[in-house]
Amino acid sequence: EDQVTQSPEALRLQEGESSSLNCSYTVSGLRGLFWYRQDPGKGPEFLFTLYSAGEEKEKERLKATLTKKESFLHITAPKPEDSATYLCAVQTDTGFQKLVFGTGTRLLVSP
Amino acid sequence: EAGVAQSPRYKIIEKRQSVAFWCNPISGHATLYWYQQILGQGPKLLIQFQNNGVVDDSQLPKDRFSAERLKGVDSTLKIQPAKLEDSAVYLCASSFGLGLAGGPTDTQYFGPGTRLTVL
Numbered sequence: 503e504d505q506v507t508q509s510p511e512a513l514r515l516q517e518g519e520s521s522s523l524n525c526s527y528t529v530s531g532l533r534g535l536f537w538y539r540q541d542p543g544k545g546p547e548f549l550f551t552l553y554s555a556g557e558e559k560e561k562e563r564l565k566a567t568l569t570k571k572e573s574f575l576h577i578t579a580p581k582p583e584d585s586a587t588y589l590c591a592v593q594t595d596t597g598f599q600k601l602v603f604g605t606g607t608r609l610l611v612s613p
Numbered sequence: 614e615a616g617v618a619q620s621p622r623y624k625i626i627e628k629r630q631s632v633a634f635w636c637n638p639i640s641g642h643a644t645l646y647w648y649q650q651i652l653g654q655g656p657k658l659l660i661q662f663q664n665n666g667v668v669d670d671s672q673l674p675k676d677r678f679s680a681e682r683l684k685g686v687d688s689t690l691k692i693q694p695a696k697l698e699d700s701a702v703y704l705c706a707s708s709f710g711l712g713l714a715g716g717p718t719d720t721q722y723f724g725p726g727t728r729l730t731v732l
Contacts, residue, residue, distance in 0.1 A: 534718040536721075538723075543725075543728075544725055544726070545617070545706075545723035545724050545726050546656070546704070546723045547723070548720055548721070548722060548723075551720060553718070589655055589656075591655070593718055598661055598663075599644065599719055599721075600658045600661065600669060601658065603655025603656050603657070604655050605653065605654050605655050606655055
């Protein structure tokens with residue numbers, strides 16, 4: 503069965519304190535790994551898609567990387583507005599584009 | 614570009630009552646998804662439509678949940694009768710492609726969700 507595990511469950515940072523979120527996965531065949539951001543009371547907002555090991559993508563203070571077993575979301579010099587839950591999801595080559603999500607990491611950035 | 618629209622945003626019902634949620638996807642998107650997100654968990658796919666046909670409903674509790682997508686655009690998800698464990702946020706998402714198995718990976722865009730509380 504396809505599984506996605508995210509760690510830590512929650513992370514509290516001071517403004518400017520860089521850190522990384524982890525997403526480890528076990529799937530039969532990976533077609534894509536997705537990162538979403540979810541604010542309270544809202545739906546997930548798309549951030550990145552990674553397709554193969556070694557791939558990296560950046561957007562503002564966020565950088566996502568992918569290996570054969572896990573993905574990292576690096577947050578450089580975070581600001582309070584980066585506070586949100588970050589969700590990782592995988593799409594496998596056996597499903598009809600179904601996303602299998604992890605439980606997310608709740609990030610709180612204090613000023 | 615307008616995003617995925619959902620209504621209502623909030624709904625409170627008693628157990629054993631029925632409820633329906635509505636979704637309007639991004640214009641031109643062929644594939645529509647309904648996910649259930651229980652508090653503290655990631656979204657879980659309930660059903661996926663390609664145009665107006667169902668391609669995956671393997672995790673839909675068919676004894677109480679039903680969904681339709683008439684004319685390949687709007688969709689309705691219904692629960693009848695509701696149970697306490699149905700309390701969750703119901704998210705609708707859409708993607709441009711046909712959502713075919715083995716096809717190109719397609720980005721899913723989510724609506725704001727409907728928060729259901731069953732008392």
